[in-house]
Amino acid sequence: MKTVRDIKTLREMTRSWRQDGETIALVPTMGSLHQGHMRLVQLASEFAERVITSIYVNPAQFGPSEDFEAYPRPLDTDRRRLSRAGVDIMFAPDSEEIYPFGELQMTRVSVPGLSTILCGDRRPGHFDGVTSVVSRLFNIVQPDVAVFGQKDYQQLVIIRRMVEDLHLPIRILAGQTHREDDGLALSSRNRYLTDAQRAAAPTLYRAIGHCRKQLLAGDRNYAHLEQAGMDALQAAGFVAEYFSIRKPGDLSPPTPDSEYLVILAAARLGEARLIDNVLMEPANRARSTGT
Ligand code: PAF
Numbered sequence: 393m394k395t396v397r398d399i400k401t402l403r404e405m406t407r408s409w410r411q412d413g414e415t416i417a418l419v420p421t422m423g424s425l426h427q428g429h430m431r432l433v434q435l436a437s438e439f440a441e442r443v444i445t446s447i448y449v450n451p452a453q454f455g456p457s458e459d460f461e462a463y464p465r466p467l468d469t470d471r472r473r474l475s476r477a478g479v480d481i482m483f484a485p486d487s488e489e490i491y492p493f494g495e496l497q498m499t500r501v502s503v504p505g506l507s508t509i510l511c512g513d514r515r516p517g518h519f520d521g522v523t524s525v526v527s528r529l530f531n532i533v534q535p536d537v538a539v540f541g542q543k544d545y546q547q548l549v550i551i552r553r554m555v556e557d558l559h560l561p562i563r564i565l566a567g568q569t570h571r572e573d574d575g576l577a578l579s580s581r582n583r584y585l586t587d588a589q590r591a592a593a594p595t596l597y598r599a600i601g602h603c604r605k606q607l608l609a610g611d612r613n614y615a616h617l618e619q620a621g622m623d624a625l626q627a628a629g630f631v632a633e634y635f636s637i638r639k640p641g642d643l644s645p646p647t648p649d650s651e652y653l654v655i656l657a658a659a660r661l662g663e664a665r666l667i668d669n670v671l672m673e674p675a676n677r678a679r680s681t682g683t
Contacts, residue, residue: 418535428570453521595628630659
């Protein structure tokens with residue numbers, strides 16, 4: 393595996409792969425890789441001959457009071473994991489490479505509407521930062537396929553919209569959420585949890601699971617189910633931000649006869665902000681990939 397820090401070298405390598413007829417998958421990350429990321433890498437390798445994983449802690453997607461400085465950056469450990477997984481390039485640019493005009497003068501890519509609801513409502517500007525960096529990574533790498541985790545479901549919907557709206561010839565794949573045995577979704581931010589908070593954290597997934605059961609039993613009182621979810625989180629010591637039932641395609645509110653649903657929740661436990669979601673399809677089939 394090669395570690396590449398500049399766009400020129402990366403493009404030389406991808407150009408030669410393309411000349412040889414090889415397809416390229418990109419797995420964008422902010423590093424601090426866990427088993428969930430490695431599953432995305434594995435999925436990428438099933439859909440393309442070459443795999444590039446980018447590691448870049450993107451300042452543009454962090455709010456002023458968020459954890460940009462504290463965000464873990466174990467680059468050597470990440471490099472070893474990616475190398476063992478057979479990744480071709482670890483692309484680890486610095487901010488001068490990604491934003492040559494600086495953060496204040498950078499061209500921004502924004503997906504209105506979708507970016508200001510749910511997590512976007514709680515983290516103003518966050519998704520504009522995500523789309524601004526992901527569009528650059530897509531331009532730099534020009535992948536055939538890009539892989540994102542389903543855990544960040546709203547991010548996935550926004551990126552799919554951006555790709556469609558900008559006519560980018562990139563297939564977006566979603567990797568299933570990887571969980572601890574007690575249901576807690578893997579996240580680089582789980583390390584902020586104290587032991588007591590870690591013990592309470594699986595309540596997030598449990599509350600979503602309970603809501604799912606009610607929906608499967610035919611309950612369509614969405615407002616009531618959402619309130620019950622919020623109450624369960626508060627009772628377990630979370631500061632609940634939202635607990636919401638939406639349509640999976642565009643995150644709009646569902647009607648009583650909506651067949652496809654997604655239950656999404658975000659809540660804080662001490663320093664950690666946790667998010668999770670479960671997709672519901674008519675036959676209750678879990679979707680792990682898709683375009
Ligand atoms: O999901 C993430 O880790 C980040 O939001 C992403 C997609 C790498 C953009 O910085």
